[in-house]
Amino acid sequence: MTRRLSVFNVTALVLGFAFLYLPILLLVVFSFNASRLVTVWGGFSTQWYVALFRNEALMEAAWVTLRIALLSAALSTVLGTLAALALTRYGRFPGRTLFTGMVYAPMVMPEVITGLSLLLFFVAIGLDRGFLTITLAHTTLTMCFVTVVVQARLMTFDRSLEEAAMDLGAPPLRTFFSVTLPLISPSIVAGFLLAFTLSMDDLVIASFNAGPGATTLPIKIYSQVRLGLSPEVNAASAILIGIVAVGVVTATLLSKRSALRSRRSAH
Amino acid sequence: MIVRSFPKKLASALVPAVPYLWLGLLFLVPFLIVLKISLSDPAVAQPPYKPVFDWSDILGFFGQLDLENFETLTGDDLYLRATLSSVRIAAVSTALLLVVGFPIAYAMARAPERHRPLLVAMVILPFWTSFLIRIYAWIAILKPEGLLNQVLMSMGLVAEPLTVLNTETAVFIGIVYAYLPFMVLPLYATLEKMDDTLIEAAQDLGCPPWRAFWTITVPLAMPGVIAGSLLCFIPAVGEFVIPDLLGGSETLMIGKQLWSEFFSNRDWPLASAVAILLLIILVVPIVIYRDVEARRLETRP
Numbered sequence: 001m002t003r004r005l006s007v008f009n010v011t012a013l014v015l016g017f018a019f020l021y022l023p024i025l026l027l028v029v030f031s032f033n034a035s036r037l038v039t040v041w042g043g044f045s046t047q048w049y050v051a052l053f054r055n056e057a058l059m060e061a062a063w064v065t066l067r068i069a070l071l072s073a074a075l076s077t078v079l080g081t082l083a084a085l086a087l088t089r090y091g092r093f094p095g096r097t098l099f100t101g102m103v104y105a106p107m108v109m110p111e112v113i114t115g116l117s118l119l120l121f122f123v124a125i126g127l128d129r130g131f132l133t134i135t136l137a138h139t140t141l142t143m144c145f146v147t148v149v150v151q152a153r154l155m156t157f158d159r160s161l162e163e164a165a166m167d168l169g170a171p172p173l174r175t176f177f178s179v180t181l182p183l184i185s186p187s188i189v190a191g192f193l194l195a196f197t198l199s200m201d202d203l204v205i206a207s208f209n210a211g212p213g214a215t216t217l218p219i220k221i222y223s224q225v226r227l228g229l230s231p232e233v234n235a236a237s238a239i240l241i242g243i244v245a246v247g248v249v250t251a252t253l254l255s256k257r258s259a260l261r262s263r264r265s266a267h
Numbered sequence: 268m269i270v271r272s273f274p275k276k277l278a279s280a281l282v283p284a285v286p287y288l289w290l291g292l293l294f295l296v297p298f299l300i301v302l303k304i305s306l307s308d309p310a311v312a313q314p315p316y317k318p319v320f321d322w323s324d325i326l327g328f329f330g331q332l333d334l335e336n337f338e339t340l341t342g343d344d345l346y347l348r349a350t351l352s353s354v355r356i357a358a359v360s361t362a363l364l365l366v367v368g369f370p371i372a373y374a375m376a377r378a379p380e381r382h383r384p385l386l387v388a389m390v391i392l393p394f395w396t397s398f399l400i401r402i403y404a405w406i407a408i409l410k411p412e413g414l415l416n417q418v419l420m421s422m423g424l425v426a427e428p429l430t431v432l433n434t435e436t437a438v439f440i441g442i443v444y445a446y447l448p449f450m451v452l453p454l455y456a457t458l459e460k461m462d463d464t465l466i467e468a469a470q471d472l473g474c475p476p477w478r479a480f481w482t483i484t485v486p487l488a489m490p491g492v493i494a495g496s497l498l499c500f501i502p503a504v505g506e507f508v509i510p511d512l513l514g515g516s517e518t519l520m521i522g523k524q525l526w527s528e529f530f531s532n533r534d535w536p537l538a539s540a541v542a543i544l545l546l547i548i549l550v551v552p553i554v555i556y557r558d559v560e561a562r563r564l565e566t567r568p
Contacts, residue, residue, distance in 0.1 A: 012370035023404035086283030102290040110505020121297035140293040237400040
């Protein structure tokens, strides 16, 4: 079923994508601006990138952010996958309603509430704010997103493959690791990437739970932005945008290759 | 059904138990603590706040309630104004998102099938770049000497720079920009499933296109409209970063209020009371959203 798009539809798409992408493009262009004034073009220069890499406080924060994101994404991928399995494969276990509520609540709960409540909890159990508290907070927030992504895949999953393995005498755990897991792995990877991005990006929850021991990049950027626009932040932003672009292109190429492979093996 | 031995049963019970315990400990318990502190005396609970948390005294917990913080909230009209302004800003933003998002989602759903995955990816892609940075980009655009005013003035459309930054208009632009994927994707999902033959039948029977749109397309797209609107409205009410960076000091929002009670005034009990207030505002939309989502998941093929 192919249709020609009407002029109105094409206009909507062009305007919509221009709105979404122009601000990001402008930011990248102006990160190569020689002028200190953020909105006046003064020639091409990479000086802000040099300044950025010499800015030790920013680099340190970037490193902390990356470590927190990797650790919390790994934890939340495991927890989220378990939760997705519980919701799709365990029927009506006791307390299921509360469980479902707790899985969906952090996704819609305003971040200021999640951040504040976790902080008060950490204070109540006497845990010092810093690297560990941000990691735990991010794991709690992002595991729900992993659950939703993996659950969607498990719902459209052909159970007969698992049943076949069981009929051929594979024990449940073996079935899970050799049949189920490979089939749902793309959604687990997607969930991990989503959790990683959310953690790298979070300002509000991290602000509540950061301590003298650890500051993340968004907190640093936020405090710089409050003081006014800074060309170094432009450069940092452009790098982050570049990392995302490379990641997306790589993921696309990988998924295309695996799609081709599976099509070939089907013939 | 295979009869399983006890250790295997235990292993299989771990699957729901581990995430259950995690969420109970790090989501439910913290929430109850907020509730407790919102009902505790500010004089006692000043930071560095050392709560004597007596886990065994759950019943006593309800015996020592103190509504003082909530009296502060209802007594000072600042909180009422912040609440009303948050709901109004979120509602207007959601309406704008529908107006902006519907044509995009509709065009995506009408596009040839082989192009659709690419279009969906293009809508999601900006979401993967930092939220803070995307809001930051708008500061450079909306400033008095920013790009928008430079363009408008060089075209001779305005004589004086427009004041957009630090106004509510900037907050609307920021929310629409940041939340657009959350509106477009649920709308696209429902519009894509729509049966074109209904429109064709209406046209064969002499129904003008705009009327076919209002009597067929819009009612059928309703689940997507509701899901998208709630998905945007709920976080928009508690939004902090956008009103703080684009709205300036003039824009009152409840999320900003909570932030300043906590970080500037260091009144933790009052901040907790504001959190509970925000949650009370959002309870109804969150419950509706949960039901809509649950139904949407059940009707999947």
